[in-house]
Amino acid sequence: MTGIEENLRRIRERMDRAARAAGRETGSVTLVGASKMNGADACRAAIAAGIDALGENRVQEMRAKLEENAYDGAPLHFIGRLQRNKVRQVVGQVDLIQSAGSMELLEEIQRQAEKRALVQDVLLEVNIGGEENKGGFAPSALYAAAEAARTFSHIRVLGLMTIPPIEREPHGNLPYFEKVAQFYVDISRDLYDNGFKYLSMGMSDDFEDAIAAGATMIRVGSAIFGHRQYQL
Numbered sequence: 001m002t003g004i005e006e007n008l009r010r011i012r013e014r015m016d017r018a019a020r021a022a023g024r025e026t027g028s029v030t031l032v033g034a035s036k037m038n039g040a041d042a043c044r045a046a047i048a049a050g051i052d053a054l055g056e057n058r059v060q061e062m063r064a065k066l067e068e069n070a071y072d073g074a075p076l077h078f079i080g081r082l083q084r085n086k087v088r089q090v091v092g093q094v095d096l097i098q099s100a101g102s103m104e105l106l107e108e109i110q111r112q113a114e115k116r117a118l119v120q121d122v123l124l125e126v127n128i129g130g131e132e133n134k135g136g137f138a139p140s141a142l143y144a145a146a147e148a149a150r151t152f153s154h155i156r157v158l159g160l161m162t163i164p165p166i167e168r169e170p171h172g173n174l175p176y177f178e179k180v181a182q183f184y185v186d187i188s189r190d191l192y193d194n195g196f197k198y199l200s201m202g203m204s205d206d207f208e209d210a211i212a213a214g215a216t217m218i219r220v221g222s223a224i225f226g227h228r229q230y231q232l
């Protein structure tokens with residue numbers, strides 16, 4: 001068994017345990033591998049080991065790996081901070097844009113999707129900690145944004161995504177996860193005919209708490225691929 005295969009097996013066990021503890025069905029949570037700074041070979045190994053999808057953060061890195069066919073056989077998501085001028089390089093290239101976090105971005109996604117005559121699936125990103133340096137809708141703006149997003153003919157909103165503040169206390173993110181889960185339920189019911197599918201939250205260190213709060217999708221990097229070597 002390769003390292004990635006073994007890591008994936010362990011994560012699935014942890015996911016199943018967390019789901020059972022929360023009284024949810026095992027297998028009800030989608031596992032997205034956050035493959036930033038890992039090469040095409042690592043992406044292929046994760047796909048061979050049965051990962052549900054891969055998520056990338058940087059447009060340039062994603063495009064380079066697309067050239068290498070790194071993602072063949074699995075859905076590809078964009079999960080990073082997206083600049084407006086890069087939207088056209090992402091729309092239609094990925095199955096899901098998880099980080100649609102402003103009206104300007106939604107407008108640009110709509111424009112580029114319309115040009116290509118496709119409908120782009122997205123998640124609305126929520127800046128649940130109200131952090132200045134982070135993307136995403138402020139909680140106070142989320143409901144109106146979700147309402148406005150329904151009017152975009154070339155965008156389909158499938159749920160919400162959040163990246164809570166960096167938390168050092170055990171279970172420190174649980175209150176954030178619970179808040180976003182409440183938004184998810186309310187907005188899906190009030191504005192989307194209960195049609196939301198994905199509540200994307202939880203990473204290597206806290207995905208059990210996210211699943212306890214109701215996450216249906218988690219994004220895991222280092223626990224699958226090992227610690228990232230940040231190059232200067």
Ligand SMILES: *Cc1c(COP(=O)(O)O)cnc(C)c1O
Binds near residue numbers: 080163204220
């Ligand atoms: C890197 C990343 C993750 C995964 O983080 P790990 O702590 O390595 O599991 C999840 N979501 C986003 C948006 C990321 O950039």
